[in-house]
Each structure stands twice: as C-alpha cells, then as structure tokens.
Amino acid sequence: MVSFGGWVRTVRQGKGVGFVEVNDGSCFSSLQVVVEPESPSFALLDGIATGASVWVTGTIVDSPGKGQKYEVRAESLEVVGPAPEDYPLQKKRHSFEYLREIAHLRPRTNTFGAVLRIRNILARTVHDFFQSRGFLYVQTPIITTSDCEGAGEMFGITVRSEPEPADQGAEREPGEFFGKPAGLTVSGQLEAEAVCSALGDVYTFGPTFRAENSNTSRHLSEFWMVEPEMAFADIHDDMDLAEDFLRHLIRQVLEEGADDMAFFDQWVDKGLVDRLRGVLDSSFQRISYTEAIERLQASGKSFEFPLTWGLDLQSEHERFLTEELLRGPVIVTDYPRVIKPFYMKQNEDGRTVRAMDVLVPGVGEIMGGSQREDNLERLERGIEHLGLDKASYWWYLDLRRYGSVPHAGFGLGFERAVQYITGMQNIRDVIPFPRTPRHAEF
Ligand code: 4AD
Numbered sequence: 019m020v021s022f023g024g025w026v027r028t029v030r031q032g033k034g035v036g037f038v039e040v041n042d043g044s045c046f047s048s049l050q051v052v053v054e055p056e057s058p059s060f061a062l063l064d065g066i067a068t069g070a071s072v073w074v075t076g077t078i079v080d081s082p083g084k085g086q087k088y089e090v091r092a093e094s095l096e097v098v099g100p101a102p103e104d105y106p107l108q109k110k111r112h113s114f115e116y117l118r119e120i121a122h123l124r125p126r127t128n129t130f131g132a133v134l135r136i137r138n139i140l141a142r143t144v145h146d147f148f149q150s151r152g153f154l155y156v157q158t159p160i161i162t163t164s165d166c167e168g169a170g171e172m173f174g175i176t177v178r179s180e181p182e183p184a185d186q187g188a189e190r191e192p193g194e195f196f197g198k199p200a201g202l203t204v205s206g207q208l209e210a211e212a213v214c215s216a217l218g219d220v221y222t223f224g225p226t227f228r229a230e231n232s233n234t235s236r237h238l239s240e241f242w243m244v245e246p247e248m249a250f251a252d253i254h255d256d257m258d259l260a261e262d263f264l265r266h267l268i269r270q271v272l273e274e275g276a277d278d279m280a281f282f283d284q285w286v287d288k289g290l291v292d293r294l295r296g297v298l299d300s301s302f303q304r305i306s307y308t309e310a311i312e313r314l315q316a317s318g319k320s321f322e323f324p325l326t327w328g329l330d331l332q333s334e335h336e337r338f339l340t341e342e343l344l345r346g347p348v349i350v351t352d353y354p355r356v357i358k359p360f361y362m363k364q365n366e367d368g369r370t371v372r373a374m375d376v377l378v379p380g381v382g383e384i385m386g387g388s389q390r391e392d393n394l395e396r397l398e399r400g401i402e403h404l405g406l407d408k409a410s411y412w413w414y415l416d417l418r419r420y421g422s423v424p425h426a427g428f429g430l431g432f433e434r435a436v437q438y439i440t441g442m443q444n445i446r447d448v449i450p451f452p453r454t455p456r457h458a459e460f
C-alpha cells in the first residue's frame with residue numbers, strides 16, 4: 019500500500035474505469051492512478067479536474083496499458099484542494115511568454131519542473147565539485163560600497179524614511195544608511211580575494227545584481243554567480259579549472275537528470291544530449307582575443323557591430339566564433355586592457371590583460387575570469403587610469419601591500435549554465451522568478 023499527494027494533470031474515463039494522471043514533482047513522469055467502478059472514490063471522479071491537488075492511497079501494480087510500467091490501483095482518492103474550470107494551465111502547449119505571466123503556476127508544467135530539477139542538480143554539483151577539491155565556501159556580502167566591475171551598473175540602496183531624531187547630526191547624508199553610497203553587489207570577487215589571501219582556494223555562490231538595461235535572452239537584473247578564487251595560481255590554472263568545472267557539471271546532469279534531459283533533447287533542443295556528450299570528450303579550444311578578431315575578420319561574415327581591435331566582442335561575434343568557426347566551447351584570452359575591469363593582471367605588452375572568457379554555442383559568454391593584478395603599483399595605476407576612486411579600494415590594495423600572491427578566478431553565470439545545459443532559449447525561463455527591466459512581479 020502506498021500513499022502520496024500530488025497535482026492532477028489529466029482525468030479521463032475509459033471502459034467505465036477512471037484514469038487520473040498525478041504528478042508530485044519528484045520526477046518527470048506522472049503516475050497513472052486507476053479508479054475502478056467498485057471503488058467508493060469512483061463517484062468523486064466528476065469533481066476532479068486538471069490542477070486539483072489529491073491524496074492517493076492504493077497499491078502499485080504492473081500496468082497493462084501503454085506508456086507506463088506501473089500504475090496505482092486506488093483504494094481511495096481524496097481531493098485536497100479543488101481547481102475550478104478557470105485553472106490557467108489546461109492541457110495544451112502554452113507559450114513561454116504566456117507562462118512568464120503566470121510564473122507562480124509554471125512550476126507545474128513539464129518544462130519548468132524539468133528546468134528546476136536540473137537547476138537543483140547543478141546547484142548541488144557546484145558545491146560537490148569545489149568541496150571535493152578543497153575549496154572553502156565563503157559568503158560574501160550582498161550590500162557593498164565597491165563596484166567590482168567598475169561598470170557603474172550597481173543598484174543603489176537608500177532608506178525611505180529620514181533618520182531618527184537621535185541620528186540627526188550624525189555624520190551621514192540623509193538617506194545614506196551606511197554613511198556613504200551603497201548598493202547591491204555585482205560580484206563577490208573582491209571580498210573573495212580577501213579571504214583567498216588567507217585561506218587559499220575559495221568560492222562564492224550567491225545572487226548578484228546588475229542595473230544594465232539589457233533586454234536580451236541572456237541578461238537578468240538579478241542572477242546567481244559562482245566565483246572561485248585560487249591562490250598561487252595563474253591564468254592557465256584558471257582556464258584548466260573552468261574547463262574541468264563545466265565538464266563536471268555536464269557529466270553529473272547527464273548521469274543524474276537523464277529523464278529530464280531526454281525531454282529537453284526531444285522537445286526543446288534536438289541533438290542537445292549528443293552535443294553535450296561531445297563536450298565531455300574534447301578539450302576546449304583556446305585562442306587569444308587578437309586571434310579571434312583575425313579569424314572573425316577573415317571569415318567574411320558581415321556583422322551588425324564593428325569588429326575592430328580594442329572594441330569588446332559582441333554577442334553576435336562570440337556566437338559566430340563558438341557556433342560556426344570553432345564549433346564548440348572556446349576560451350578567449352588576453353583582451354585589450356581598456357575594455358576589461360581594473361583588477362586584471364596586465365601583460366608585458368602594456369595593451370592586454372590576462373583575461374579569459376569561456377564561450378559556448380547557443381549562449382555565448384558563460385564564464386568570465388582572469389589572473390588578478392598582484393603588483394601594488396600597477397594596480398594603483400590601473401585604478402587611476404580608469405578614473406576610479408582609489409581611496410575606496412584601500413582595503414583591496416592592502417591585499418597587495420601585505421603578502422601578495424599570484425591569484426586567479428572566474429565567475430560562472432549560473433543561469434547561463436542552466437540555459438546551456440537544458441538548451442532553453444531564454445534566460446527568463448531558467449530561473450523561477452526572473453527580474454528584468456520593468457519586471458519584478460511575484
Ligand atoms: O564577466 P563578469 O561580469 O565577471 C565578473 O563579474 C567577475 N567578477 C567574475 C570573477 O572573475 N570572479 O560576469 C561573470 C559571468 C558572465 O560570464 C555571465 O555568464 C554572467 O556572469 N553574467 C550574467 N548572467 C545573467 N545576466 C546578466 N546580466 C549577467 N552578467 C554577467
């Protein structure tokens with residue numbers, strides 16, 4: 019005898035027997051519950067509709083029907099919460115755009131159930147991977163006063179009410195709770211570096227926020243990032259780690275999430291599983307930014323955005339490189355100094371930095387990282403050069419003043435990883451409740 023609760027996907031009657039498909043979210047498949055005419059629950063069938071929650075007690079038996087190995091012969095079937103006819107998820111295919119408008123109900127669909135289970139495997143695997151390699155998990159602040167990427171994309175934090183009377187005369191501007199402008203972090207890297215400079219290899223895994231007004235299928239205003247930081251390490255160690263990490267995530271999902279991945283392979287992105295398997299068997303190609311520009315120029319392809327040494331690669335360039343020219347994941351290194359943040363280690367040529375971006379088909383940039391500038395004077399000059407306020411980075415500079423070491427790290431955009439591995443087209447469909455410009459319902 020088994021007892022379980024779940025949500026009704028479909029109800030039908032055939033040859034006087036009732037069939038109720040119940041899904042409890044634990045896996046892709048629903049369980050067929052058979053209600054015989056003799057059962058006291060048979061009379062209830064008319065009141066059971068798609069979307070209702072039910073509690074089932076019965077026996078698992080071999081299923082004579084097609085499509086499932088087992089079914090449950092119901093002893094009793096109890097409606098816990100009915101669903102009236104206006105239930106928004108009737109049995110038909112809904113567009114992803116429509117489902118975004120009912121993000122509170124879309125976890126009940128096949129696609130989102132699968133996305134959220136794969137996301138869960140990935141989140142756990144992030145920790146497994148780094149923990150098994152001796153990395154320490156460090157929690158970096160969400161509220162910060164330093165703009166890590168220096169791109170001016172921070173959401174500011176203010177208080178709505180004026181300070182309490184007792185605070186008046188205290189040294190702070192009205193509305194500046196922290197005494198100076200503060201915001202939501204764009205990255206935990208700078209704080210991770212501080213801990214790395216004491217405890218060795220560390221990683222963060224948390225939410226980050228960016229006020230960039232990008233309405234694309236790859237940008238969110240709130241997204242999760244995984245940021246490892248390695249001490250006594252250079253750009254080559256960084257690339258090796260990035261590659262091992264991404265492969266490990268893929269391997270684990272293919273192993274543990276086979277049913278959900280078969281669904282994505284069939285309905286969302288044909289050939290996905292074979293393509294991911296291919297990634298497991300080959301190493302990522304590595305080329306410099308300068309070579310990438312040359313290869314793209316030589317391809318003869320015309321792009322919307324200019325392709326000039328010194329300008330950042332746009333998504334169309336990245337995707338052409340990884341999807342058409344090199345046909346697989348690629349690591350692009352040594353970008354021009356002027357388009358990268360202040361903390362990256364400068365190369366001897368004076369024009370480029372030890373940056374590395376990992377690009378993958380279908381998504382483009384999935385990870386961005388670098389070896390960090392560990393020389394105090396050079397770092398100071400870099401900050402000044404970009405017109406940033408050196409004083410506010412005093413503590414970050416201290417890390418170079420006292421016991422500086424070569425170190426390197428990267429950030430993996432967690433949603434972009436889920437996108438890549440599930441083949442989902444839009445990043446808004448791989449996070450339960452997406453935040454994008456003008457959208458923060460739910
Ligand atoms: O390349 P980014 O800006 O690098 C950093 O933030 C570094 N501090 C990381 C580090 O070295 N520790 O961001 C890292 C990754 C990108 O490669 C991309 O996958 C993702 O974060 N990302 C976004 N994902 C969703 N929405 C956005 N608006 C994103 N911006 C960046």
Ligand code: MG
Nearest residue numbers: 375383385386
């Ligand atoms: Mg980047």
